[in-house]
Amino acid sequence: MTKNLLINLAWRNIWRNKRRSAVVLSSIIVGVAATISMDGLTNGMTYQMLFNQINLGTSHIQIHKTGYTDNRLVKNFIQGELQLKADILRLPGVKAVSERVVTFGLVSSAESSAGIYVYGVDHKAEKRVSAISGLIKEGNYLSGAEREVVVGYELANKLNAGLGNKIILMANDPSGKIHSDVFRISGLFESFSSGFDKSYIFVNSDDLQNMLGLGNSYHELAIIVAEPSLAESLKSEIRSAVGSDFEVKTYRDILPILVMQIDLSRESMWIVNMIIGIALVFGIINVMLMTVIERIREFGVLMAIGFSTGKLFSLILLEALIIGLSGTIIGLVITGLIHIPFSYTGIDFSWFSEGLVSLGVGAVIYPVVSYQTVLLTIIMTPMIAVAGAIYPAIKAIRLQPVAAIRHY
């Protein structure tokens, strides 16, 4: 009975001064919305960075000849006769495998030249491993025809070359001799990363193997697996399948800085959330203190008619809890309404996207909210509201009924 009485009383007290309650409520709504949106945005950004890198060619797992990562020399190639690709495709969980000839070289046009990484790929296999074919903005992706090359817009601009123009590629063969060959631009791509567009070009593997005298050897096997989380377990399976002559690395090994950045931003979100929480606590203390001071006479009367200090204390905390809970719910609903459409359309940051593009994120960010954050907000926010009410409640129960009644 007394419990119902307390809840009743608290509910009525909240509605008695609507403006006061609305202030506390709105600060909680803003807090909830800020926490979840921040989380959504940073998650979206970091996942996109990783996703883009994997799609641009990092893939989930890469295999090289041992020593290649330390010294990316043309002569560290994998012999084509070994048929590694067929062996790996047989493993469960592997979706696609692409053999790549990779080297560093120089492209030049009549007007300019640039140092670049050349990827010689089999266009059919590569289409299933990297997203470059989907990023072609002009012309076509490799089709297997002779002397085709696909370059980024930025590079094409630098060379002042367009579709159908020729570029000369120069590179070392395994013995160190320089070879040059002519290629024609068949397609122009634009990725999320300007750095990538400037420094990677794609040709058919046959052309590059001929130019460098590699036969059917290649440098890199790029593997896409069914689920990114499978990469680590598949890594050891592949390692035992191919033997110790080869390095097997997952995207976590290949992109340590990016993975670290993602972990770091996840950690730093806790700090941001804590700061929002502390600000919320002070806001609630402030408003609850006001409510207590405004209602000194009322509390005095309550105590005079036999309301125990314990009940008074719980009453004030209950008021805070009700406001906290409803604020959390309203806040969640509002952020949900904002977040869900944006998670499909993305938020366009193109007005300051230069920086984002060079970071490899892309101008449009699709927010991703993690369940942990939502759960944490639901639990923590009402608790923070209650915590903020503790000090005002202590102040209230310390009142002397006689003095309080006479307080106007």
Add this chain to the structure above:
Amino acid sequence: MILKLSFIIFFLNASSLAQTAEEIITKAENAIKGKTAKGFVSMTVKTPDYERTLKMENWWIGNEKALIVIKSPKKEAGNKTLKIGNEMWNYLRNTGTTIKIPPSMMLQSWNGSDFTNDDLVRESNLNEDYFIRLIGSEAVEGNNCWKIELTPKPDAPVVWGKLEYWVSKQEILPVRVNYYDENSKLVRHMLFSENKKFSGRIIPSRWMMINDLKKDHITSFILEDMAFDVVISDNIFSFRELERGD
């Protein structure tokens, strides 16, 4: 008698007319390059910001091998460039080191000039890389010239879209070469002038490369003393020679 003479003249004329464009180009190129050549050349690089002159001594065996030693200014004297086939090494006297020019540096400017490392290395065997066509006669700087068009063969690793080559009819010497990109934009041109006699052979002594994309970027070579078709020992084009300080 007169009839006979005019007959001979007619035949001479006819033979000179019968020359194919390929022959004209080969003759002109051979005239200024020779089978072997050695001599002193000064190179002046002029840009809007600075102008500098290098004096060099060089030895060439056709387009196959070359050694270039810088004589002045003092700061760079002793630096050498060795070319064998399509590979190239730079020797820096100050540090005593030899660097092989990697592909990524091939198109960088050689000693700050409008020539690239690749220009020096490239076997500019025009007959091999280009379709050659005589397209007419034209007067260039007072010389009656053949105008010859060179279009790269589809598989030739050549950056240019087209070359135009003017050869003087009288001496069969190059007068001007225009370099176009694939969109027929003039990228640079080369002028040959001031014909002089070196070891019995008359050739242009001033070669100017003018960059048409960057205003006022000019590199000129002045041949100061040249000897052609002399015997050059193969030992000159060796690492030992390259790293021998002098």
